[in-house]
Every structure is written in structure tokens, then in C-alpha cells.
Amino acid sequence: xxxxxxxxxxxxxxxxxxxxxxxxxxxxxxxxxxxxxxxxxxxxxxxxxxxxxxxxxxxxxxxxxxxxxxxxxxxxxxxxxxxxxxxxxxxxxxxxxxxxxxxxxxxxxxxxxxxxxxxxxxxxxxxxxxxxxxxxxxxxxxxxxxxxxxxxxxxxxxxxxxxxxxxxxxxxxxxxxxxxxxxxxxxxxxxxxxxxxxxxxxxxxxxxxxxxxxxxxxxxxxxxxxxxxxxxxxxxxxxxxxxxxxxxxxxxxxxxxxxxxxxxxxxxxxxxxxxxxxxxxxxxxxxxxxxxxxxxxxxxxxxxxxxxxxxxxxxxxxxxxxxxxxxxxxxxxxxxxxxxxxxxxxxxxxxxxxxxxxxxxxxxxxxx
Amino acid sequence: xxxxxxxxxxxxxxxxxxxxxxxxxxxxxxxxxxxxxxxxxxxxxxxxxxxxxxxxxxxxxxxxxxxxxxxxxxxxxxxxxxxxxxxxxxxxxxxxxxxxxxxxxxxxxxxxxxxxxxxxxxxxxxxxxxxxxxxxxxxxxxxxxxxxxxxxxxxxxxxxxxxxxxxxxxxxxxxxxxxxxxxxxxxxxxxxxxxxxxxxxxxxxxxxxxxxxxxxxxxxxxxxxxxxxxxxxxxxxxxxxxxxxxxxxxxxxxxxxxxxxxxxxxxxxxxxxxxxxxxxxxxxxxxxxxxxxxx
Numbered sequence: 001x002x003x004x005x006x007x008x009x010x011x012x013x014x015x016x017x018x019x020x021x022x023x024x025x026x027x028x029x030x031x032x033x034x035x036x037x038x039x040x041x042x043x044x045x046x047x048x049x050x051x052x053x054x055x056x057x058x059x060x061x062x063x064x065x066x067x068x069x070x071x072x073x074x075x076x077x078x079x080x081x082x083x084x085x086x087x088x089x090x091x092x093x094x095x096x097x098x099x100x101x102x103x104x105x106x107x108x109x110x111x112x113x114x115x116x117x118x119x120x121x122x123x124x125x126x127x128x129x130x131x132x133x134x135x136x137x138x139x140x141x142x143x144x145x146x147x148x149x150x151x152x153x154x155x156x157x158x159x160x161x162x163x164x165x166x167x168x169x170x171x172x173x174x175x176x177x178x179x180x181x182x183x184x185x186x187x188x189x190x191x192x193x194x195x196x197x198x199x200x201x202x203x204x205x206x207x208x209x210x211x212x213x214x215x216x217x218x219x220x221x222x223x224x225x226x227x228x229x230x231x232x233x234x235x236x237x238x239x240x241x242x243x244x245x246x247x248x249x250x251x252x253x254x255x256x257x258x259x260x261x262x263x264x265x266x267x268x269x270x271x272x273x274x275x276x277x278x279x280x281x282x283x284x285x286x287x288x289x290x291x292x293x294x295x296x297x298x299x300x301x302x303x304x305x306x307x308x309x310x311x312x313x314x315x316x317x318x319x320x321x322x323x324x325x326x327x328x329x330x331x332x333x334x335x336x337x338x339x340x341x342x343x344x345x346x347x348x349x350x351x352x353x354x355x356x357x358x359x360x361x362x363x364x365x366x367x368x
Numbered sequence: 369x370x371x372x373x374x375x376x377x378x379x380x381x382x383x384x385x386x387x388x389x390x391x392x393x394x395x396x397x398x399x400x401x402x403x404x405x406x407x408x409x410x411x412x413x414x415x416x417x418x419x420x421x422x423x424x425x426x427x428x429x430x431x432x433x434x435x436x437x438x439x440x441x442x443x444x445x446x447x448x449x450x451x452x453x454x455x456x457x458x459x460x461x462x463x464x465x466x467x468x469x470x471x472x473x474x475x476x477x478x479x480x481x482x483x484x485x486x487x488x489x490x491x492x493x494x495x496x497x498x499x500x501x502x503x504x505x506x507x508x509x510x511x512x513x514x515x516x517x518x519x520x521x522x523x524x525x526x527x528x529x530x531x532x533x534x535x536x537x538x539x540x541x542x543x544x545x546x547x548x549x550x551x552x553x554x555x556x557x558x559x560x561x562x563x564x565x566x567x568x569x570x571x572x573x574x575x576x577x578x579x580x581x582x583x584x585x586x587x588x589x590x591x592x593x594x595x596x597x598x599x600x601x602x603x604x605x606x607x608x609x610x611x612x613x614x615x616x617x618x619x620x621x622x623x624x625x626x627x628x629x630x631x632x633x634x635x636x637x638x639x640x641x642x643x644x645x646x647x648x649x650x651x652x653x654x655x656x657x658x659x660x661x662x663x
Contacts, residue, residue, distance in 0.1 A: 058557055079563030091558040095576040104572075105562035160562070 001068050001163040001196050003032040003055070008064035010050055010220075024050040026220040028064070032198070032213070037190045039207030039228075040200045042217035043243070048200045051217070052166050055198065056085045068163050079108075081164075084157030084195075088169040090149045092141040098152050099137040102127055105160040127159040130189060147178045154186075158193065165190070167199035171206055183210050204244050208232065216240050233348075238358040241282045241351055249351070250324035252316070254281040259367065261352075264318040268295045268345055274364035280353040281318075287349025288312065288326030290335035294344035298324075303336050312336050314343075401636035408632060420637035429609050430638060433619040439525060440532055440615070441593040448533040449585055452540035457570075459541070460548045470545070477538035484535060485602025492516035492527050517604065524604070524613055531599055536592065540585050547581040548574070583657040587650060594646050597621065616642045 008028040011021040025047045032038055040048045053059040055066060057078030065074045073081050092101050102124040106115060115123065128134040131151035141149055150170065157165055170186060171179045187210040190197045201207050207214045208228040216223040216231065216239075223243075224236040235241035241249050252263050256274045260267040263281065288296075290312075299315035301323055310333040312326045326343065328336070335341065352361040376383075400406060401421070405414035424430050459469060476484060492500045494515045503513035514520065516527045551574060559569050575582075597617040600608055608614035609622065616638060623635035 056561055058560065078560045083561060085558070085561045087554055087558060089554065091552075091554040093555060093558075093573060093576075095579075096572075104559075104564075108563045108565065108568065156562075 002034045003164055003196055003198075004065075004067040005030045005032075005051075005055070006065040006067065008051070008054060008066065009062050010047075010054055010059060011062045023220050025054065025061075028222055030215065030222065030225060032196060035194045035196055036212040037187065037210060038196075038198045039211035039214040040198060040217065041204055041207040041214050041243070042202065042223075044202055046217045047220035048202075048217050049168055050220075052085075052168055052198065052200050055164065056083050056166055057081050058085075082160075082162050084160065084162030084165045086150075086153045086157050086165075086167045086170055088172060090141075090153040090173075092149055092152055092156070094141055097138050097140055098128070098133065098144070099124055101141070101152055102137075102155050102159050105156060109160070123159055124155075127155040130158065130192065131155045131185070146173050146175075147182060150174065150182060151185075154189065158189070158195070162195060165193075165195045165197040167197065169201060170199055171201070171203070179206070186210060205246065208244070216243060218243075234360075235282075235351060236360055238280060238282065238353045238360075241353070241360075245284060247285050247311070247325045247327070249282045249284055250326075251320045252281040252283065252318040252324075253320055253355075254279050254318060254352075261350075263296065264316060266296050266318075269347060269350070270367040272365045272367040274352065274361065278355050279361065280320075280355045280358070282351040282353065283324075283345060284349040285311075285325050285327040287346045288328060288343045289346060290328055290332050291342055291344040292335065294342040296343040296345055298341055298343065300336060300339055300341040303333060305330060305333070310336070312341065314341060397636045397639060400633050401640050403633055406633040408630070413633075420633045421641070424634055424637045424641065427634075429614060429622075430616075430619050432609075432612060433614040433616050436525070436528075436613060437594060437596065437615045440529060440596055441590060443529045444532040444536065444593055445586060445589040447529075448536050449540060449582065449589060451533065452537050452544055452585070453582070455537075455541050456544035456548055459545050470541075473541050474538045476535055477542075481535070481598050482602050484531070485599075488527065488531055488603055489517070494518070518611070521612060524611065527603060528600065528613060531603060532593065532596065535599060536589065540589070543581055543585060544578065547578040551577045579657075583653070587653045587657075590649055590653065591646055594642065594649070616645075 005028050008025055009023070010025040011023050013021055028051060040051060042048050050059060054061050057073070057076060061074065065072055067073065068081070093104065096104065099121075103120055106120045106123060109115070125134060125137075128137060131154050133148055133151045133155065136144060136148060136152075141152065144152065150173070154167075154170075167186070171182055174182055183206055186197075186199070199207075199211075211228055213225060214228050214231055215225045218239050224231050224240045226234075231240060232244050235244065238251070242251070255262045255278050256271060256276050257267075258276075259271055259274075261269040261271050261274070261279075261281065296316070300312070301315055302313040304311040304313065308330060309327050310330045312328060312333075313323050314326065315323055347366045352364065353359065354361060402416050402418070403413040404417050404419045407413070455473060459466060459473075462469075490500065491502050494500055494503065494513075494517065498504070499507070499513050500516065502516065507513050514523045516523045518524075555573050555577070556569065559573055564572070595617050596615050600613050600615055600618060604611040604613045608618045614622070620635045620638045620642070622630075623638060624630045624632060
């Protein structure tokens with residue numbers, strides 16, 4: 001089911017009655033193709049859960065439209081939308097067994113849509129098998145681990161074959177190992193069912209690893225939409241660049257002078273087409289290459305060996321934070337010794353931003 | 369061993385008080401109930417046996433008291449709990465004036481029993497000057513009035529139950545509104561997403577979630593109703609036997625203090641019979657709740 005959000009806006013009245021309304025979601029416009037897995041990503045309080053509630057119908061938008069396929073569902077109550085929602089804390093009914101929990105949405109159906117009893121049980125078993133909890137059917141939720149409860153919640157959301165599946169922070173209550181496993185699981189289930197799925201997360205790694213598309217939000221405004229790798233490689237603005245990637249991107253105050261990108265005293269790169277003047281420069285950690293003749297001269301603070309890679313913590317006067325961090329292959333780390341180190345920078349790992357608007361500057365290339 | 373010794377030392381004051389003021393009198397009551405022909409003045413008795421029980425169980429006043437008590441229990445406990453649930457549901461689904469209504473519903477709880485009795489007098493009692501407000505209303509709509517305080521048995525029982533329900537409901541409303549408020553909203557959201565009809569939401573989610581509280585109210589309600597006495601006095605005066613509205617506790621009281629000196633042996637036997645009834649009913653309640661209250 002294709003899902004279209006058109007100028008979707010949600011404002012809440014201010015606690016302080018005289019204050020301005022709080023805009024939780026601001027003109028969200030996005031078309032989600034059928035059968036994709038979309039990660040809604042942003043820091044806490046950026047409006048991603050509100051967006052999910054708007055799609056599910058638990059909240060009504062202030063303005064804008066929501067379409068499932070060609071059907072306008074903006075005015076429909078949640079029960080008529082045919083969405084499945086997995087809550088952050090799963091919201092399994094504690095007094096019902098796993099089987100009863102999964103059967104619950106089916107038993108709500110009326111008239112022709114209501115399957116026979118055997119049909120319901122068969123569907124519940126099928127959903128349980130899909131998430132691999134068919135051996136736990138007679139237990140109560142309190143007798144399950146967090147990961148198992150999560151699967152039950154997914155099975156309950158899937159059993160009625162929703163048009164859209166929504167997951168609110170599906171992995172946040174799981175431990176690190178289970179999180180890795182479960183996100184693969186979500187990917188598999190989504191592939192097998194082909195249901196258009198949107199999940200909310202504040203963990204960028206989670207979103208990057210399994211999504212077909214990610215939507216980065218901040219303060220209720222969509223910052224960028226695209227496939228994970230392309231958003232990572234081509235951020236639209238400084239916020240997206242900073243939000244994606246671990247360790248985070250290093251930000252420097254720079255300048256384009258006589259066609260040279262200059263960081264402090266160091267002329268690091270000859271550019272073509274970049275406007276002269278101040279720029280904010282983002283360099284991904286993997287963009288540093290140790291080079292005894294390199295133009296980027298830095299203080300060396302620490303070298304952290306992490307197996308395959310080595311993390312070099314350096315200082316530079318142009319750096320906006322106290323230190324910056326570069327990731328280099330461990331075999332190159334002999335170059336990092338003493339008090340200073342020199343780098344050359346990989347041009348495709350450098351992003352230039354307008355210091356005022358923080359929008360990315362794209363019309364430049366490296367001079368031959 | 370040493371820590372155990374210390375523990376007992378700390379428990380000693382409580383154990384001593386309970387022993388002197390609870391256990392000893394209870395045992396004493398048990399002993400009294402088997403002593404035949406006990407005389408309070410001379411502290412002597414003529415024999416040991418089950419005569420006291422036999423007497424009490426054949427006493428028409430006691431049988432009337434048992435009948436009254438059972439009627440009050442059977443009528444008021446389910447009705448008051450059900451009504452309280454309805455009112456709590458109403459209270460939790462309105463926003464405006466909620467505090468006002470909560471206060472109004474809670475008023476009977478903080479009002480003195482006898483003052484409430486007076487209000488009921490005005491509502492129901494026939495005097496030389498007026499037939500009572502309820503009778504006036506009945507007559508206004510073309511019915512014939514009935515004497516609720518000194519009239520037929522069913523009319524008195526009606527007033528009694530009405531009164532009991534009115535008195536016990538505030539506490540139940542208080543407990544149930546807080547129980548309803550403590551049900552996590554996320555369950556209702558989940559149910560809404562799944563298109564659950566309102567009635568099913570109530571029976572499959574709300575009721576099971578608050579069932580521990582309902583059973584608590586039913587059990588305490590049963591015990592409270594079995595111990596009814598002061599409400600009867602407030603409505604019908606102290607001579608409850610004459611009014612035919614005595615309860616088991618009232619019978620025990622009459623036996624203890626009636627006829628200057630009274631019959632402590634009969635009172636003890638009646639009290640133990642009451643204990644046996646309440647104990648049995650509570651056990652049944654607990655057994656049922658164990659099978660039905662799910663978490």
C-alpha cells in the first residue's frame with residue numbers, strides 16, 4: 001500500500017496558555033512507495049512519534065492529508081484505517097495469553113470480515129510462526145522475555161493483515177545483542193509480508209541498517225529523505241551530517257581563500273566552483289589519511305586501537321569542538337606517534353556548509 | 369538463634385497487646401459459648417454443651433436477624449458495587465465538573481451515620497405533620513403512600529437497603545475511579561487501533577484490569593454488610609426486634625446488654641455463628657477470585 005503524507009501538520013496548544021502553539025510536525029510531505037521499510041529518525045522530541053500517531057489515527061492532524069493508496073484516510077478513526085501498530089512498551093494485554101492477544105484484533109471484526117473460529121486460530125498460528133513464537137502460545141506476557149513480548153506485539157499487529165505496519169521505537173527496550181537480532185527479524189518479516197512498514201527510532205544505526213528509506217526529522221521538520229547510504233554520503237544540511245554516522249562527523253570552521261579550502265593556517269584542498277568566504281566544513285572520521293607530507297597539520301592527543309581500525313584523536317585550531325576523531329586502518333597507525341600528526345583529506349568525505357543557513361554547498365569539485 | 373530472639377523481643381509489645389485485647393477475649397467468647405446457664409453476677413455455670421447454640425438457632429428473633437442480614441448482604445453488595453462501577457465509569461469519562469461530582473458522591477462518606485439517618489427520616493418517615501418526602505412524591509404521581517419506617521416489612525427492607533447502598537457507595541466510587549485511572553492508556557490505544565467495540569473494550573480490557581479492586585470491594589462489602597447494625601439503629605431506633613429489622617450483630621448486642629446483665633453465653637454463640645458465616649463466605653470469595661482475577 002502506497003502511503004502519502006501531504007502537508008501534514010500537527011500543533012499542540014502551549015501549556016502556558018498565552019504562549020504560542022507547539023508545532024510537533026510541520027508540513028510533512030512524503031510519498032512512501034508500496035512495500036518499503038521506512039525508518040523515521042530523529043532526536044527525542046522531534047515529532048517522529050507524533051507522525052506515527054497521525055498515520056495510525058490516534059492523533060488528528062491540524063492540517064494536511066494522509067492517503068493510503070488513493071483513499072483519503074485523514075478523517076477516518078484508527079479502527080477503520082487498517083493499520084497495525086507496535087507500541088514502544090508493546091501494550092500486550094497482561095491478563096490474556098499470547099494466543100488470546102494475537103486473536104484479539106480478529107475477534108473485533110464484524111460481519112463478513114469476521115473469520116470462522118478455526119480460521120482465526122489458523123491465522124493466529126500463522127502470525128505466531130512468522131515471528132517464531134508459536135511454542136509460547138499459552139503463556140501470559142509476564143512469562144515472556146522482552147524480545148518474545150516484542151514478537152508477540154508484532155504478531156498481533158500483523159494478524160489482521162494491516163495495510164500499513166507502524167512500529168514505535170521497536171528495539172529500544174531490548175538489550176544490545178537482541179536488538180541486532182530483532183532488527184534483522186523485522187527486516188525479514190517485512191520482506192516476507194511485503195507490508196509497507198514505518199518504524200520510529202532515535203538510533204541512527206538501527207535506521208540505517210534495515211531501512212529502504214530513512215526520513216531524518218528535527219523539530220517537527222523533515223530534514224532529508226532518501227536511501228540510508230545516499231543520505232549519509234550526501235547530507236542536505238549540517239544537522240543531517242551531524243546526526244548520521246558514528247563516530248559523528250567532525251566540524252571545522254573554514255574558509256575558501258583564492259580557491260583553496262583553508263582550515264586555520266592549513267590549505268587542505270584546491271577547490272573549483274566554491275564561493276569565496278567562510279564555510280563550515282564537515283569531515284567524516286574515515287576521511288582522514290595519515291600522510292607525512294599531508295597539508296592538515298594537527299596535534300595528536302590519543303590513539304585508540306579498536307582491532308581492525310584505529311581511532312586517532314587530534315586537535316586543530318579550526319575544530320569547533322575540543323578534539324576531532326579520525327578512523328584509520330590499523331596498519332597505518334605507525335604514522336601516528338609523537339605530539340603532532342599530518343593528514344591528507346579524502347575529498348568525497350568532506351562536506352561544505354553555509355555557515356549561516358547550515359545548508360550544504362554542492363556546486364564544487366576538487367581542482368585537478 | 370540470637371537474631372530470632374531479638375526479633376521476638378521487638379514483636380513483644382504488639383504480641384502482648386494482641387494477646388490481651390484480641391486473642392484472650394476471642395478464646396473467652398469461645399468458652400462462654402459452651403458454658404450453659406452462665407450467670408454474669410455469680411460467674412458460675414451449670415454445665416458445658418451445645419445448648420447455647422441450640423437456643424440461639426431456635427430463637428425466632430435470631431432467625432429474623434439472620435434473614436434480614438442475608439437480605440441486606442445479597443441486595444446491597446452487588447447493587448452498590450455495580451452502581452459504583454457505573455458512576456466511576458461516568459466520572460472518568462467526563463472532564464468538566466468532574467471534581468464537583470466526585471465531591472458530591474463522596475459526601476455520604478464523611479457524613480455522620482446518625483445525621484444521615486436523620487436525612488432519611490425526613491425522606492421516609494410519616495409523622496403527624498407530613499408523610500415524608502418520598503410519600504409526597506409517590507402521591508404526587510398518583511400512587512398510595514406507604515409507611516417506610518413503621519409499615520410493611522418490604523418497605524422497611526427497601527429503606528434499609530437504599531440507605532446501606534447510599535452509605536457504602538462513596539468509598540467504592542473512590543476506589544474504582546482511581547483503579548480506572550490507573551489503567552494504562554496505551555491498552556485503550558492498542559484496542560482502538562484494532563477496532564475494538566466499546567463494550568468489548570470494557571469487558572475484555574477495563575474489567576479484567578480493575579478486577580483485583582472489584583474483588584477487594586466485594587469481599588470487604590460482604591464483611592461490612594454482615595456486620596451491619598448502626599445503620600439499622602439510625603433508621604429504626606434501638607428496639608430492632610420490635611421493628612423486625614434486627615441484624616445478627618444487633619442480636620448479639622441485645623443479648624449482651626438487654627435485660628440488665630444479659631445473656632453473654634447466647635451472645636457468644638450468636639457471635640461465633642456470625643463468625644462462621646463470614647469466614648465461609650470470605651473463603652468462597654477468595655476461591656472464586658483466585659480463579660478469576662488474573663494478575
